[in-house]
Amino acid sequence: MAKGESIGAIAFAVVFVGILVGGSGYLYVKYTPVDPLVQAEEHLKSARKLANAGSFMPAVGEFSAAIQIDPDLSEAYRGRGEALLNMQDFYGAINDLREALIANPDDSAALLLRARAYRGVEEYDNALKDLDRLLVLKPEHRATHQIIANIHLTQGKYQSSVEHALLSLAQVPASSVTNRRLGWAYWGLEKYEDALEPFNRAIENDPYNLHGYYGRGVTKYFLGDYEGAIEDLQEAIKNDQQRTDYPHFFLFLMYLRVGDEESARTTLEIHQASRRPARNADWPGSIGAFLLGEMTEDELFERVNETGNPPDPELVMEGNFYAGSLRLIGGDRAGAIAFFQRCLETNIYTFYEYHSAVAELRKLDELPESDPE
Secondary structure: OOOOOOOOOOOEEEEEEEEOHHHOOOEEEEEEEOOHHHHHHHHHHHHHHHHHOOOHHHHHHHHHHHHHHOOOOHHHHHHHHHHHHHOOOHHHHHHHHHHHHHHOOOOHHHHHHHHHHHHHOOOHHHHHHHHHHHHHHOOOOHHHHHHHHHHHHHOOOHHHHHHHHHHHHOOOOOOHHHHHHHHHHHHHOOOHHHHHHHHHHHHHHOOOOHHHHHHHHHHHHHOOOHHHHHHHHHHHHHOOOOOOOHHHHHHHHHHHHOOOHHHHHHHHHHHHHHOOOOOOOOHHHHHHHHHOOOOOHHHHHHHHHOOOOOOOHHHHHHHHHHHHHHHHHOOOHHHHHHHHHHHHHOOOOOOHHHHHHHHHHHHOOOOOOOOOO
């Protein structure tokens, strides 16, 4: 069967060529076959236009129509995979991009897209395989180095993250995102002075950069510059359009570090009162209530244990970090160490609290310099 015949019929164009010819009373119509591959190309053009406009769901429909006509159209699989990726349908994207790469194993765009999709479902080893293949095809590919830097940062492979971030920044020095990630990688290596420079660049290139201020704030925190840390956390909160909870929690801890309990309580109480859902109705609200002394440690971990058996490891990690932080500020070194160590046992590398627990343990001489890497 030839291409385009998979739907079981050939389309026709209808052209009216005359009516009532010779007074016969008959209508003469001419039928002209339309090439199905031309139809597939039209669907592909329409899909691209929709995708470029951000209309991903209609674009998926048009890509699908092109694939139905021509099941071997690898470009349609790649396009539909990218649209699904933008819709955060990561597994759907992976399946389509697999088809595109079967047809063309050296499709660098499909490799990059599939790596992003694998990263979306935290299949980091598969993502890195695609990125390694892409570097063979395009050794200087900036986006590849950027994504590898981010994955290695997530995995706690800080030195490798630094190296790939620098390779990416060699081509685009002004990238706020890559500078910010470079700052976090240096922070993970406890190179706090080195971390300040990329965080500064991230903020210079994007003055409303919530995460740049946040990163620089916690870096100053571990340099002992608590006043500077407080200023940056205040700026992060001011630029946070989504009203994120966690900068408020770190700001609370920083105020306690400088002995300003009144400001710590006042700012967090204002935030807690403005939350939706209110107070301790959800997990972040429970953390705020715990920090303010409205929940005990036992009550906090009861909330964690309510999430399942075993409980949600992300909540276990966060609960242990904030409990350890209050113990440490209150002078209970042994209790703080125990909580921070339990935090690390979760291996939740993607959270600031995890990395902060690592840094606290190193400051307390309770973690080897080489762990984790």
